[in-house]
Amino acid sequence: xxxxLKPLLITILMLPMxxxxxxxxxxxxxxxxxxxxxxxxxxxxxxAGNFTRGESLVILQKKGAWLQxxxxxxxxWVRLLSVKRGAATTTNKTAGALAVASGRAxxxxxxxxxxxxxxxxxxxxxxKFNESEIKTLESYTLSAEQGRQFANAGKLxxxxxxxxxxxxxxSK
Amino acid sequence: xxxxxxNKQSNLAHKNLLTASLLAGLLSALSLPSAAFDLKGALKxxxxxxxGQKPEPVTPAETPNSNASAVDAATTNNTTTSAEAxxxxxxxxxxxxxxxxxxxxEIAGNLLGAAPLVKDAALxxxxxxxxxxxxxxxxxxxxxxxxxVLESDDLNAFAAPGGYIMLTKGLYRQxxxxxxxxxxxxxxxxxxxxxxxxxxxxKQQLLNAGAxxxxxxxxxxxxxxxKAIGSGAEISARSLDKSAEYEADRLGLxxxxxxxxxxxxxxxxxxxxxxxxxxxDSVALLFKTHPHPDERLSALSDAVGSRLDSVKNGKTLxxxxxxxxx
Numbered sequence: 001x002x003x004x005l006k007p008l009l010i011t012i013l014m015l016p017m018x019x020x021x022x023x024x025x026x027x028x029x030x031x032x033x034x035x036x037x038x039x040x041x042x043x044x045x046x047x048a049g050n051f052t053r054g055e056s057l058v059i060l061q062k063k064g065a066w067l068q069x070x071x072x073x074x075x076x077w078v079r080l081l082s083v084k085r086g087a088a089t090t091t092n093k094t095a096g097a098l099a100v101a102s103g104r105a106x107x108x109x110x111x112x113x114x115x116x117x118x119x120x121x122x123x124x125x126x127x128k129f130n131e132s133e134i135k136t137l138e139s140y141t142l143s144a145e146q147g148r149q150f151a152n153a154g155k156l157x158x159x160x161x162x163x164x165x166x167x168x169x170x171s172k
Numbered sequence: 173x174x175x176x177x178x179n180k181q182s183n184l185a186h187k188n189l190l191t192a193s194l195l196a197g198l199l200s201a202l203s204l205p206s207a208a209f210d211l212k213g214a215l216k217x218x219x220x221x222x223x224g225q226k227p228e229p230v231t232p233a234e235t236p237n238s239n240a241s242a243v244d245a246a247t248t249n250n251t252t253t254s255a256e257a258x259x260x261x262x263x264x265x266x267x268x269x270x271x272x273x274x275x276x277x278e279i280a281g282n283l284l285g286a287a288p289l290v291k292d293a294a295l296x297x298x299x300x301x302x303x304x305x306x307x308x309x310x311x312x313x314x315x316x317x318x319x320x321v322l323e324s325d326d327l328n329a330f331a332a333p334g335g336y337i338m339l340t341k342g343l344y345r346q347x348x349x350x351x352x353x354x355x356x357x358x359x360x361x362x363x364x365x366x367x368x369x370x371x372x373x374x375k376q377q378l379l380n381a382g383a384x385x386x387x388x389x390x391x392x393x394x395x396x397x398x399k400a401i402g403s404g405a406e407i408s409a410r411s412l413d414k415s416a417e418y419e420a421d422r423l424g425l426x427x428x429x430x431x432x433x434x435x436x437x438x439x440x441x442x443x444x445x446x447x448x449x450x451x452x453d454s455v456a457l458l459f460k461t462h463p464h465p466d467e468r469l470s471a472l473s474d475a476v477g478s479r480l481d482s483v484k485n486g487k488t489l490x491x492x493x494x495x496x497x498x
Contacts (some may be wrong), residue, residue, distance in 0.1 A: 032473045033470065053470075079481075081436075081472065081473040081476050081480075084443065084466060084470075085443050086446070119286055119287050119326045119457065121457055124286050127283065127285035129285055130285040133285070133288050134277060137280065137318055140297055140300045141318050143304075144304065146301070147308050148308070150301035150302070150305055151432065154350070155487065156431060157432045158430055158432055159432060159483065161429045161483065162426070163423055163426045164426050164475045164476060164479065166474075166475055167471065167474025167477060168474060
């Protein structure tokens with residue numbers, strides 16, 4: 001009897017893990033713009049619905065530069081940049097995790113473990129020229145050729161891509 | 173006669189400054205090397221004097237009204253004479269590349285006075301390698317680009333004219349791959365390429381000159397620089413037009429994409445920054461001087477449209493992304 005239960009138990013225990021592994025967590029998000037949902041992650045795929053800017057959505061999974069999302073009415077694919085990840089509130093998991101990781105949880109104050117202060121406007125105004133530090137900075141200057149070698153080492157290949165121009169709704 | 177002497181002096185002064193700039197750029201100086209050397213020292217003195225004697229300098233930006241009226245007064249009086257007597261030292265209207273670099277060096281040096289570099293040569297070299305490669309895809313590949321990570325838990329990044337770019341350790345800590353770093357550096361590179369900070373300084377300088385700030389008998393070239401940047405490193409974090417920030421986002425993404433990176437590095441970082449609370453001290457200055465990350469994301473989204481659909485095989489290179497030691 002107990003033996004029979006074992007696989008079942010394992011399956012039950014595994015289920016949530018599988019779920020997490022499959023999706024990038026059932027993360028919430030909101031629409032950054034009005035856009036169409038597509039049946040598949042391609043620009044010319046069939047339209048499967050639409051959403052409006054500010055609408056909240058559930059992000060199901062990511063494939064390349066596309067996200068599969070669920071709106072109230074439909075499920076479909078949108079471009080990565082159509083969605084702001086995370087809930088609109090400040091109490092989402094990611095922000096919390098980041099705050100914990102950087103020793104900033106809870107108080108909203110910098111709780112620095114290194115004793116280094118911040119860089120406020122006043123700090124910048126009062127700052128005095130530091131000759132030795134600027135020399136150190138300049139000592140790291142690389143040539144264009146050294147940059148290219150670094151790129152080659154990472155197998156980075158330049159591509160043709162014209163500078164982006166301001167979008168239509170970009171006059172804000 | 174007097175005017176002639178003045179002219180000669182200012183010509184000489186002009187040469188001196190140029191030489192100083194060349195020295196600063198570690199290039200060889202051809203004439204007046206000793207004078208230039210003095211000048212370089214004086215330049216430092218002037219900055220220190222400026223900051224030391226006036227612990228709380230009143231910047232023109234803070235007193236727009238009094239400044240404006242002063243400009244009016246100067247315009248009606250003797251704009252041309254005072255301008256001609258002191259202006260030739262630093263060509264504010266159209267600074268040369270060397271002048272731009274000399275100016276950026278002063279600002280960057282002040283910034284480093286507020287927060288030193290992280291004592292990790294491998295980190296600094298890594299950031300310079302990524303930045304140099306991205307900058308090579310910009311419209312100004314020939315500048316001597318320099319990059320640094322500042323010892324600060326704040327989340328911010330800075331650009332100064334001539335190719336001086338810095339980001340804080342706090343911001344670096346939020347990054348998870350090289351494409352994101354490339355995007356952040358790309359944004360700052362774009363500020364330099366488009367001379368956003370330089371234009372703010374030029375505008376301010378014209379106000380100063382008009383107001384007679386610099387018409388003193390003993391005004392030296394170096395004082396022009398130190399007075400121009402008045403409040404030290406703060407210029408590198410000064411609020412720019414929102415449109416300048418959106419432009420830097422678009423160009424930063426474009427440069428990183430051309431460099432072969434996955435194009436979503438900068439948007440990724442904006443997503444993360446968007447989750448920061450406005451009340452968090454570490455992003456206070458960033459949020460004060462930039463549109464909210466959500467607005468930037470939205471503007472970037474509008475600009476991108478379907479442009480990235482055909483971009484494939486961009487790299488994130490998280491495997492070689494340099495991990496901070498603490």
